[in-house]
Amino acid sequence: xxxxxxxxxxxxxxxxxxxxxxxxxxxxxxxxxxxxxxxxxxxxxxxxxxxxxxxxxxxxxxxxxxxxxxxxxxxxxxxxxxxxxxxxxxxxxxxxxxxxxxxxxxxxxxxxxxxxxxxxxxxxxxxxxxxxxxxxxxxxxxxxxxxxxxxxxxxxxxxxxxxxxxxxxxxxxxxxxxxxxxxxxxxxxxxxxxxxxxxxxxxxxxxxxxxxxxxxxxxxxxxxxxxxxxxxxxxxxxxxxxxxxxxxxxxxxxxxxxxxxxxxxxxxxxxxxxxxxxxxxxxxxxxxxxxxxxxxxxxxxxxxxxxxxxxxxxxxxxxxxxxxxxxxxxxxxxxxxxxxxxxxxxxxxxxxxxxxxxxxxxxxxxxxxxxxxxxxxxxxxxxxxxxxxxxxxxxxxxxxxxxxxxxxxxxxxxxxxxxxx
Amino acid sequence: xxxxxxxxxxxxxxxxxxxxxxxxxxxxxxxxxxxxxxxxxxxxxxxxxxxxxxxxxxxxxxxxxxxxxxxxxxxxxxxxxxxxxxxxxxxxxxxxxxxxxxxxxxxxxxxxxxxxxxxxxxxxxxxxxxxxxxxxxxxxxxxxxxxxxxxxxxxx
Numbered sequence: 001x002x003x004x005x006x007x008x009x010x011x012x013x014x015x016x017x018x019x020x021x022x023x024x025x026x027x028x029x030x031x032x033x034x035x036x037x038x039x040x041x042x043x044x045x046x047x048x049x050x051x052x053x054x055x056x057x058x059x060x061x062x063x064x065x066x067x068x069x070x071x072x073x074x075x076x077x078x079x080x081x082x083x084x085x086x087x088x089x090x091x092x093x094x095x096x097x098x099x100x101x102x103x104x105x106x107x108x109x110x111x112x113x114x115x116x117x118x119x120x121x122x123x124x125x126x127x128x129x130x131x132x133x134x135x136x137x138x139x140x141x142x143x144x145x146x147x148x149x150x151x152x153x154x155x156x157x158x159x160x161x162x163x164x165x166x167x168x169x170x171x172x173x174x175x176x177x178x179x180x181x182x183x184x185x186x187x188x189x190x191x192x193x194x195x196x197x198x199x200x201x202x203x204x205x206x207x208x209x210x211x212x213x214x215x216x217x218x219x220x221x222x223x224x225x226x227x228x229x230x231x232x233x234x235x236x237x238x239x240x241x242x243x244x245x246x247x248x249x250x251x252x253x254x255x256x257x258x259x260x261x262x263x264x265x266x267x268x269x270x271x272x273x274x275x276x277x278x279x280x281x282x283x284x285x286x287x288x289x290x291x292x293x294x295x296x297x298x299x300x301x302x303x304x305x306x307x308x309x310x311x312x313x314x315x316x317x318x319x320x321x322x323x324x325x326x327x328x329x330x331x332x333x334x335x336x337x338x339x340x341x342x343x344x345x346x347x348x349x350x351x352x353x354x355x356x357x358x359x360x361x362x363x364x365x366x367x368x369x370x371x372x373x374x375x376x377x378x379x380x381x382x383x384x385x386x387x388x389x390x391x392x393x394x395x396x397x398x399x400x401x402x403x404x405x406x407x408x409x410x411x412x413x414x415x416x417x418x419x420x421x
Numbered sequence: 422x423x424x425x426x427x428x429x430x431x432x433x434x435x436x437x438x439x440x441x442x443x444x445x446x447x448x449x450x451x452x453x454x455x456x457x458x459x460x461x462x463x464x465x466x467x468x469x470x471x472x473x474x475x476x477x478x479x480x481x482x483x484x485x486x487x488x489x490x491x492x493x494x495x496x497x498x499x500x501x502x503x504x505x506x507x508x509x510x511x512x513x514x515x516x517x518x519x520x521x522x523x524x525x526x527x528x529x530x531x532x533x534x535x536x537x538x539x540x541x542x543x544x545x546x547x548x549x550x551x552x553x554x555x556x557x558x559x560x561x562x563x564x565x566x567x568x569x570x571x572x573x574x575x576x577x
Contacts, residue, residue, distance in 0.1 A: 082546045083543070083544060083546065084544070085505045085506050085507065085543075085544040085548070086506065086507055086544075086548050087546065087548070088546045088547055088548050088549055090546075091546050091547075122546070123452075123487075123489045124489070124542075124545050124546070124555060125546065126558040126559065127559075127560065157439075159439045161448065161449065162448065162449065162452055163448070163487070164448060164451070164452070164487035164488070164489040164490055165487050165488035165489035165490075165542075166486065166487050166488065167543065167544075178448065179445060180442070180444060180445050181442070181444035181445045181446065181447035181448060181473075181475075181483065182444070182447075182479075182482070182483065183482055183483060183486040184486065184487075199441055199442065199445075240548060240549060241549065242507040242510075242511075242548035242549050242551060243507055243510050243511070243548075244510060244511075248548070248549040248550070248551075249549045250549065280506075284505075284506060315548070317506055317507055317510070317548070319510060323510065327509075328506060328509075328510070331504075331505065331506045331509050332505075332506060334504075335505050335506075335543050335544070338543055339543065341486075
């Protein structure tokens with residue numbers, strides 16, 4: 001089946017306008033400008049495209065929330081803050097096919113009536129930023145950005161906005177705060193960005209991969225997009241695979257693809273002849289799966305929820321039998337404790353506290369009571385905060401303990417880590 | 422005397438035109454300031470505040486929130502080693518150990534001659550090529566102990 005997102009990745013100079021146009025790039029635009037903006041939103045709704053950043057919210061529905069009668073200007077913010085551990089797909093879209101992102105941006109801005117789009121890109125992505133800026137410059141020169149795009153009457157300016165090292169700025173409203181020149185503190189919702197967003201104006205925030213999926217949907221149609229994937233999870237997705245596999249990297253597959261196939265076939269199986277132990281299927285914020293669950297599940301939104309996890313960002317972290325689950329959970333707790341913005345007590349205190357407990361457990365100074373406390377902390381972190389960073393550590397704590405409790409108990413019993421050599 | 426170069430003043434003006442508020446230009450202007458001055462001291466914060474009509478504390482709030490804005494001088498070579506899960510699973514402990522040994526510097530420290538700084542940072546979005554680090558602006562991926570030795574040898 002023809003690839004949607006990675007179509008150009010193996011071509012030399014794939015990031016240039018010349019190559020993008022040579023494989024059919026920007027061909028969605030004539031079709032786009034012949035449609036009414038509302039019809040574009042309808043087509044995206046029909047396609048079933050869902051946010052590929054992690055939340056999986058239906059894209060067309062999000063666009064539909066913009067108020068019809070609000071006279072303020074509308075904005076698109078491209079979420080290129082990619083910081084979810086295990087995820088490295090947006091980076092390569094920007095490095096290898098930035099024009100696909102630009103074309104998707106034009107489509108979205110046409111549908112929602114935005115004349116200005118900001119690409120919020122994490123500060124560490126120097127190379128993707130350079131590639132994307134070069135592509136933006138090419139697009140302006142060729143008349144795909146700026147005033148009266150290709151004679152359509154549409155104006156669009158696209159500006160890069162560089163972040164400076166804050167995972168929380170990938171959260172929609174924290175992104176807006178950061179763009180406005182403030183600390184990345186998530187906002188209380190409602191109001192949602194569609195109504196009160198950037199500079200108080202109706203705003204759509206979409207992930208890089210979500211936008212990159214749009215040219216295909218508009219050019220080939222929603223029906224064609226739906227021939228990929230499953231009924232409830234149409235389309236394709238980029239899965240970033242890392243950890244103990246022979247061939248880590250990005251893999252574009254139709255949704256519904258078996259995780260077992262991805263690991264053992266596409267990624268060449270486990271390294272060093274070790275056995276699979278656990279998989280985090282959607283970036284570190286989703287519940288972990290044990291070996292059996294991982295080998296049974298299909299990669300789509302519904303199937304992963306049925307197995308007690310989530311599709312999330314599609315960041316697949318593969319762990320083999322030599323992995324200490326306590327050490328791994330500690331690694332994540334350290335991450336979330338560092339990245340917590342500090343606004344909400346359950347998150348600020350819960351992330352730090354659970355990190356300290358896990359440190360003691362890993363050092364061999366943990367008690368059985370600690371495991372109970374960890375679960376109580378996790379319970380107090382779930383659904384009680386302004387944003388879901390808190391839940392993003394609570395779910396790993398709960399799922400690691402549920403599937404690997406024995407290992408935690410062993411650390412207590414042995415007064416040390418059985419994996420330390 | 423803290424002041425932008427004429428070229429940076431030009432960039433400053435261009436940047437401001439992209440946003441409807443001066444405050445929204447704060448992050449880009451802080452990047453510009455860090456590029457020119459090397460790090461963001463209090464006088465630099467006050468200067469940026471004046472340029473953007475912001476009270477100094479509003480600049481301080483932002484500089485202290487974002488990890489990439491340096492509040493102290495950093496070495497000429499700033500090694501930022503990724504410490505998050507995939508890199509740890511793929512051997513970052515060994516890489517970090519080797520790096521500390523070769524540079525004679527601990528995590529969070531700068532060498533006395535001001536050349537090297539090592540910090541541990543969170544996921545850099547390069548998990549498929551773990552373990553890896555960011556040296557100044559560039560990613561160095563698929564690291565091995567040998568590659569670390571090579572990297573350090575090549576530095577002035």
